[in-house]
Amino acid sequence: MLHYIDSEKMGRSVHAWLDSRHHFSFAEYYNPANTQFGDLRVLNDDWVRPGAGFEAHPHKNMEVLSYVVRGELTHEDSMGNRSSLTRGQVQYMSAGTGVFHSEYNSHADEPLRFLQIWILPDRNGYAPNYGEYRFALEERVNRWLPIAAGANNADNGAPIRVHADIYAFATILTRGSDLEFIVSENRQAYMVLIEGAAHANDLLLSACDALEITEQTIRLYAAEESHIFLIEMAKNA
Numbered sequence: 093m094l095h096y097i098d099s100e101k102m103g104r105s106v107h108a109w110l111d112s113r114h115h116f117s118f119a120e121y122y123n124p125a126n127t128q129f130g131d132l133r134v135l136n137d138d139w140v141r142p143g144a145g146f147e148a149h150p151h152k153n154m155e156v157l158s159y160v161v162r163g164e165l166t167h168e169d170s171m172g173n174r175s176s177l178t179r180g181q182v183q184y185m186s187a188g189t190g191v192f193h194s195e196y197n198s199h200a201d202e203p204l205r206f207l208q209i210w211i212l213p214d215r216n217g218y219a220p221n222y223g224e225y226r227f228a229l230e231e232r233v234n235r236w237l238p239i240a241a242g243a244n245n246a247d248n249g250a251p252i253r254v255h256a257d258i259y260a261f262a263t264i265l266t267r268g269s270d271l272e273f274i275v276s277e278n279r280q281a282y283m284v285l286i287e288g289a290a291h292a293n294d295l296l297l298s299a300c301d302a303l304e305i306t307e308q309t310i311r312l313y314a315a316e317e318s319h320i321f322l323i324e325m326a327k328n329a
Contacts, residue, residue, distance in 0.1 A: 093305075094293060094295060094308070112138045116128055116129070131326070132323055138207075138208055142200055142201050142202060146195045150190060151190070152188070153188065153189075155185075156187060157182060158183045158209070159262070161287070162206075163202045167193060169192060171220055181224065182227065182239055184252045195208075211258055214257065225251050229264065232264050235263060238261055239252060240260040241254070241258065242257045259323070261323075265318045269313075269314050279325065280306045282304055284301075285320055287318065290315055296315070306327065
């Protein structure tokens with residue numbers, strides 16, 4: 093089963109410094125019927141203007157992935173980490189028992205776009221942790237690049253470990269290429285077409301659209317070069 097999510101109907105927060113699409117209930121977008129998909133609690137598609145960003149704020153008991161689409165993301169946290177990442181690179185933060193962090197676009201004139209992804213942990217109370225991985229863009233061309241996986245799901249080669257039963261992948265499909273993804277029994281997946289245009293089985297998706305995928309094989313065909321992020325997880329109870 094496929095459930096298409098039109099990006100034009102997503103929640104939206106627009107400020108002088110931020111333009112954000114909310115895939116699930118978040119901030120000004122409140123929708124009690126759309127609070128999460130399995131363990132995926134937040135997926136925000138954030139555009140941040142140059143010199144602006146999210147000032148230091150707290151988080152607790154959440155697994156956070158940040159996937160940089162465009163520009164440069166600069167992270168600082170109360171654990172003493174400071175780092176900047178660019179297109180296709182990923183940072184991971186386990187908020188655990190509590191951490192403060194900030195996320196900034198320190199560039200003078202280049203906008204920043206990144207996916208902010210929150211995943212519910214398998215239990216509360218982990219020690220806070222930070223990590224990052226500087227994937228090369230070519231590693232995901234016309235193939236699924238393993239990005240992150242739960243500690244018990246390490247067999248797929250993902251270098252980032254999270255405290256949740258998930259797999260995260262990315263791909264860049266060249267125009268005219270195709271690729272499939274098989275969702276196993278009792279599993280489901282959430283897919284974001286970050287850039288481009290692609291067919292997913294019989295559906296045509298445009299940039300920023302999303303799909304909920306339940307127990308089936310999905311075949312993607314790139315109508316134009318397409319950049320895709322996908323999270324597979326246990327099915328909703």
